[in-house]
Amino acid sequence: MSDIKIKITDREGVSHEIDAPTDMNMNLMEVVRSYELAPEGTIGICGGMAMCASCQCYIKSEHELPEKSDDEEAMLAEAFYVKDNSRLGCQIHMSEDLDGLEVALAPAEP
Amino acid sequence: MIKTDILIIGAGPTGLFAVFEAGLLKLKCHLIDALPQAGGQCSEIYPKKPIYDIPGFPDILAGELVDNLMEQIKPFQPGFTLGERAETIEKLEDDTFVVTTNKGTKHQAPIVAIAGGLGSFEPRKPLLEDLSKFEDKGIAYIIKDPEVYRNKSVVIAGGGDSALDWSIFLADVASEVTLVHRRNEFRGALDSVEKVQELKNQGKINLITPAEIVGLQGEDNLQAVVIKKAGDHEKEFTLAVDNFIPLFGLSPKLGPIGDWGLEIEKNAIRVDNSLDYQTNIPGIYAIGDVNTYPGKLKLILCGFHEATLMCQSAYQRIFPDKKYVMKYTTVGGVTGFDGSKKEAPKAVVKAIE
Numbered sequence: 001m002s003d004i005k006i007k008i009t010d011r012e013g014v015s016h017e018i019d020a021p022t023d024m025n026m027n028l029m030e031v032v033r034s035y036e037l038a039p040e041g042t043i044g045i046c047g048g049m050a051m052c053a054s055c056q057c058y059i060k061s062e063h064e065l066p067e068k069s070d071d072e073e074a075m076l077a078e079a080f081y082v083k084d085n086s087r088l089g090c091q092i093h094m095s096e097d098l099d100g101l102e103v104a105l106a107p108a109e110p
Numbered sequence: 111m112i113k114t115d116i117l118i119i120g121a122g123p124t125g126l127f128a129v130f131e132a133g134l135l136k137l138k139c140h141l142i143d144a145l146p147q148a149g150g151q152c153s154e155i156y157p158k159k160p161i162y163d164i165p166g167f168p169d170i171l172a173g174e175l176v177d178n179l180m181e182q183i184k185p186f187q188p189g190f191t192l193g194e195r196a197e198t199i200e201k202l203e204d205d206t207f208v209v210t211t212n213k214g215t216k217h218q219a220p221i222v223a224i225a226g227g228l229g230s231f232e233p234r235k236p237l238l239e240d241l242s243k244f245e246d247k248g249i250a251y252i253i254k255d256p257e258v259y260r261n262k263s264v265v266i267a268g269g270g271d272s273a274l275d276w277s278i279f280l281a282d283v284a285s286e287v288t289l290v291h292r293r294n295e296f297r298g299a300l301d302s303v304e305k306v307q308e309l310k311n312q313g314k315i316n317l318i319t320p321a322e323i324v325g326l327q328g329e330d331n332l333q334a335v336v337i338k339k340a341g342d343h344e345k346e347f348t349l350a351v352d353n354f355i356p357l358f359g360l361s362p363k364l365g366p367i368g369d370w371g372l373e374i375e376k377n378a379i380r381v382d383n384s385l386d387y388q389t390n391i392p393g394i395y396a397i398g399d400v401n402t403y404p405g406k407l408k409l410i411l412c413g414f415h416e417a418t419l420m421c422q423s424a425y426q427r428i429f430p431d432k433k434y435v436m437k438y439t440t441v442g443g444v445t446g447f448d449g450s451k452k453e454a455p456k457a458v459v460k461a462i463e
């Protein structure tokens with residue numbers, strides 16, 4: 001297994017091209033945290049249970065992503081700044097078919 | 111004034127276990143928590159989720175862990191100030207601290223242990239213009255006294271248990287209840303979902319989905335909300351209401367503790383992990399998810415360890431002249447402040463003939 005390239009635009013609008021491992025059971029929220037692209041305590045607050053929306057991001061590339069679970073749907077229905085391409089980063093598992101994925105982090109909730 | 115030995119801010123697993131370790135040292139504890147129940151995130155966010163890394167428990171539900179901790183600390187009779195947020199701290203001349211909550215309750219102790227997790231849970235507020243203008247003038251995020259809504263027309267927004275449960279409850283109190291949610295599906299207990307369906311069929315709850323509230327109208331007090339209905343029949347309309355209750359759950363905020371003069375790093379409180387998890391202010395400790403140090407892991411099991419060392423240091427601080435040697439509970443048993451005594455059964459010494 002190898003790393004994949006992901007383009008992440010942080011909340012300040014700065015774009016980062018990073019390598020994400022596919023062999024460490026990581027999700028997108030954890031990748032963002034590992035590169036510290038958003039301050040600790042402002043992302044992944046619930047730890048990845050789809051129970052907060054602090055890892056919300058907008059999917060900008062055309063990748064086929066796995067369907068949203070009921071929990072993710074429900075959380076996004078209560079989140080703010082939601083758009084049609086919103087997903088919770090913690091529910092997006094890093095896999096080789098996501099090579100080239102482009103996302104932007106949604107604003108932090110006030 | 112509530113007086114105690116160790117004032118613990120945050121009644122999550124770490125704060126609760128600190129009561130036990132303090133109790134072994136005959137130190138009394140009092141806990142403050144912004145939530146109305148003990149348990150912190152374990153009770154509020156994921157009571158039904160299993161945890162697999164509590165030593166000695168192959169798996170345990172977060173809610174059960176809290177129940178167990180409450181049982182374990184019962185002999186040490188902790189005090190609780192629940193539903194109030196620790197707001198200010200003041201150091202007195204005798205080196206004790208006075209912590210005052212947002213409701214004005216005062217607590218005094220020589221030791222303050224902040225076990226605040228990710229912070230105090232605050233209601234999530236929708237992003238609406240003039241929202242703050244109407245707060246307490248028609249808009250509330252927490253229902254304290256349902257009688258306020260008697261014979262009023264109320265609109266509730268949200269799709270979880272609290273939105274469902276309050277819609278059901280207020281259907282009998284308010285003159286009119288409207289429930290607005292962004293999707294047709296609700297996430298709640300099956301009973302609640304079915305009950306809302308029944309009340310909707312009876313015309314007692316006016317259900318508007320998928321829709322959201324996009325505007326507020328009124329002079330001094332809230333008089334109407336603007337509702338945007340999505341889907342096939344997209345339209346925007348105004349609904350006259352007396353009250354609007356947005357119920358979008360809670361999210362943790364570090365809050366006022368951030369202004370106590372403590373060293374903050376990465377939204378957490380910097381502590382001395384080489385010794386006792388004390389902060390830059392002597393006498394104030396930070397344990398569990400709320401603290402940070404090199405190599406910090408936000409795990410419940412780490413919080414337990416930090417709580418234990420904090421109590422030892424607190425003891426030395428309160429009794430600088432006393433010599434103390436740690437005693438195993440297996441050897442010393444557990445003597446509660448309530449007079450209860452737990453100890454290992456004595457082995458029988460008897461000859462076998």
